[in-house]
Amino acid sequence: MYNNKRATIKQVAKAAGVSTQTVSRVINNRPDVAPETRERVRTVIDEMGYQPSALARSLIQQRSYTLGVVTAGLKYIGPSRTLNGITSQAETMGYTLLLKELSHFDTEDIEPIVSNLLSRHVDGIVWAVPEVGENHQWVEHALTDIPVPIVFLTMEKRPKLSIVKIDNYFGAKVATEHLLQQGYRHIGHISGPMDWWESRQRKAGWSAALQEAGLTVADSQCAEGNWSSSSGESAFIKLRSQFPEMDAIFVANDQMALSVLQQACRQGISVPAQLGVVGFDGLAESPYYWPSLTTVVQDQHLLGCTTVEEIVRVIEQRRGKEIPTEPQTIIFQPELAVRNSSIRSK
Amino acid sequence: MYNNKRATIKQVAKAAGVSTQTVSRVINNRPDVAPETRERVRTVIDEMGYQPSALARSLIQQRSYTLGVVTAGLKYIGPSRTLNGITSQAETMGYTLLLKELSHFDTEDIEPIVSNLLSRHVDGIVWAVPEVGENHQWVEHALTDIPVPIVFLTMEKRPKLSIVKIDNYFGAKVATEHLLQQGYRHIGHISGPMDWWESRQRKAGWSAALQEAGLTVADSQCAEGNWSSSSGESAFIKLRSQFPEMDAIFVANDQMALSVLQQACRQGISVPAQLGVVGFDGLAESPYYWPSLTTVVQDQHLLGCTTVEEIVRVIEQRRGKEIPTEPQTIIFQPELAVRNSSIRSK
DNA sequence: CTGAAAGCGCTAACAC
């Protein structure tokens, strides 16, 4: 299938008794080659197991069909699901990925990462790092200097940037409204870390739903977690003591919601009768929690796919010297999956 | 930080009034450059934001400092954790990754994937796809033809291959022995899909532990799942009917174990008093299941790190014209985390 | 210490 040393176009040309140019024409399916020459060259190519070097091609064509992907937190399921979408769409569209994972979510010095990708001539960059702290600050300064298109995932709207994201505010609001509809009136919240933009959006959605229902929102109704089950446990305990009348809770992700369910079980609080619980994410396991968890489902796979589609669109556009359209913001609305943890009615 | 068009070495040379070779010497920290020339060139480089092209370098040096990573199932947490280890170790060792994800675990036609990686001049390949069905069959034929080193994760031992893996058999055996120690005598098993090598290993470990304890192992004591919580539920129901005396169960992964716990809870079976449960994986959430889950912890991050270390070692070795050492098999022993779901004593 | 020439593997532009 492969020869031990990769053959070069020169060797193929020699073996087929033609010039390298002719071989080039054959491998690129150019029309102006005599059918029988083409045939002969093809045969030699197969025999030698020749594969053209994508590197050499990239150099001369000034185009690599390679995308840089910058991510963080692959040990968590969310970023991985997004990456899964990115890889599958990239494969479909004929692009290869260079992967970089930041060691921390809040890495601010992204210069070496971007430099490395650019030195490898990526055609575009997908920035799939959640917005945490100041970690997106650099876009203000550096962006116009980066010579390839970038599409961002999951960040606050900024002018002139292409962004693909899920509407966290909306999802949180829908979740909270569902609890209100079920007749719960004292609805607490366990948030993600407040330096995460997504956490703030989800909290804002929860808060807005309560206010629109004419309820007040006090600080004591919210506790901060860090996405882990462990932090969810402490947050729940804290919340119970500072907000004893709580009869329902909107939790910013499913893993923390899981430990709320577990604690409730341990303390003999019946869910959903005494406590309604709604999570966020739509983990595959969430229907198998006890009781099954009502949650806001976000399709991160689709998010990844769309991002790749979008960046390829921008790349093609720029290359075709078309008038670049304004950067787009693409927003997906997540959906509420209603299950047992929040159904009080009847 | 970056100029809008990437500067070339030629432009830098011209601006600094030297030849391109001199610039080359400066960026490669070669000794034989006059200090003041070096200084001048450095200044120009900074001003122009010049970054050498890794592509051009790879071409001429016949070395790219790039690794191909082939994975599958990134939407599951296991493969992602491994990938997380791979990225971090690659970063540490100065390698960049080209990522390919197979669309199915049992993809047999890997030729286009490998070709693509080779055409991009990867220095080595990490094959991080679990062994399922015939999906590793190709190694028998194609391997010697692939001109770069490959290291495999998680596959059956084969001669002449470098493999890094976790000892699934051992982990499963330890888990089962633990249940025996706790006094359980009728120990069932929910396996993963039997076309997975890992599933077969875990089942074999369970079976061996029972036999060594002088217990018989019947087909009725085992049911097959497909790793998902959903399949765990059906498998558990089936197992209860075909093996009613079951007092403990070793489940091949945590997600299926989760639904066993949930079903037990729903049916009023008390864990661990009436039913001992042990899982496999060591998911971060597993301590927060109810009751907290005893599980075999596998460090997939470490697995990924080690794989990269190993392949870089082989690459260096081959490049240094050293006598290649025999391909290694590196095996990690997983550890049992004992928690409430299996503690019957006292 | 520095530069000129050659070439990594390929393709664009032109000849014939």
Added chain:
DNA sequence: GTGTTAGCGCTTTCAG
């Protein structure tokens, strides 16, 4: 139809 020349951006001889 096909070959020649030039060059993508860099490094490796080898002069000087």
